[in-house]
Amino acid sequence: MAVPGAFVSSILLLLASAAVAEIQFSEIRSDDRPIIPLDDFGFTHRGWLELNVSGIALSKAGLELGNLGFFLCTRDSWLNVLKELEEEDITCALQSSHVKHVFTFEKLGQRTSFDVEFDQEDANQYTLIFANCLQQQLRVSMDVRSAMYNLDGKSGRRDYLSAGKTILPRVYYLFSLIYFVLAGLWVYVLYKKRLTVFKIHFFMLAVLIMKGLNLxxxxxxxxxxxxxxxxxxxxxLFYIFSFLKGITLFTLIVLIGTGWSFLKPYLQDKEKKVLMIVIPLQVVANIAQVVVDETGPYGQDWVTWKQVFLLVDVVCCCAVLFPIVWSIKNLREAARTDGKAAVNLMKLTLFRQYYIVVICYIYFTRVVVYALETITSYKYLWTSVVAAELATLAFYAFTGYKFRPEAHNPYFAIDDEEEEAAAEALKLEDEFEL
Structure with missing residues (x-):
């Protein structure tokens, strides 16, 4: 059986992702795909799979139904299955010894539904897959309910979160508490420094609250x-606050990058255009996130929506850097012409630091965290979530500290010697490479 690259990618992407499993309902209609990934889960030694399939309808009768069925497969096992298929050692994934058979349709008889409970004692991360090795001859329709869970060692209660993800509720509660505490501290700072508070500082408060509510x-x-x-x-509610958090965070980075509110009370046309690009892209990104999470990998467009989400997220991350670059260039030009070298050098240094920190934050949360998800054992996938949240917390803290309201602005307390030293520094300084 030849397996198209799209299905190979979908399974590998699913296995490499940090998906949190739950009870899944999949509606498959007149589908002739050879491989349909359904669900992903990390089992302990006390894992169970409940599979309920109803409304089975086949486009043809009298075919070898042993070539249709459900099986469990790990990422390493799937690579071995692909190798066997390429070398033509087998003609169907169900024939491989590297997969765990859950149910094949030869056991179906005249029924149009079946229920299976599968005891999974081998601890690992598995994907539930439906294989149709008669895809050129047969289309399949059915309703699939899959529930994968682990039994708690002490109480015996069901835990529907994948092994390695079971402590996530506590992690998110802890970080949400931290953000609400930070929001309270920020309100205190705004009250104490109310004479030097700008609109951007209230917007920072809104970002903190959205992040806390999202978590x-x-x-x-x-x-x-x-x-x-x-x-x-x-x-x-999670999708709503995730959308609001994403829009407010990217908007905040753009506004800080332009110097809005605390450097100038307006936005230039090109800066407005960046916002007009970022906000709709965030709408698209959140739509893609909802589709990816709610349809599941069995959807024929699941991989496409996953790629759309990643692409749009990268575009947004790149777009928010432009206003910071423009501010840096404007400050360099102003420092050489308006006679306030020291003031502009301090502002220039601040924006350079922020530019570098934004790049580091984007790189860490989009690249390093994904690498951690890929290389970390399924038992410790929670570590990538903690790493991402710590990086985000550090970014928020840096932004708040560097752009906090100041009662005595240091820009206005500069003597002649500092001015002359700053002017010389600007003359000797190499161009900042962006």
């Missing part, structure tokens, strides 16, 4: 999934 909803979402296998509506 709180995510904690509740994962907590309900852990206990019941369903989010009970918390996923809707």
């Amino acid at each position: 709180l909803c995510e904690a509740e979402d994962k907590s309900y999934i852990k206990r019941t296998g369903s989010a009970h509506g918390w996923d809707v």
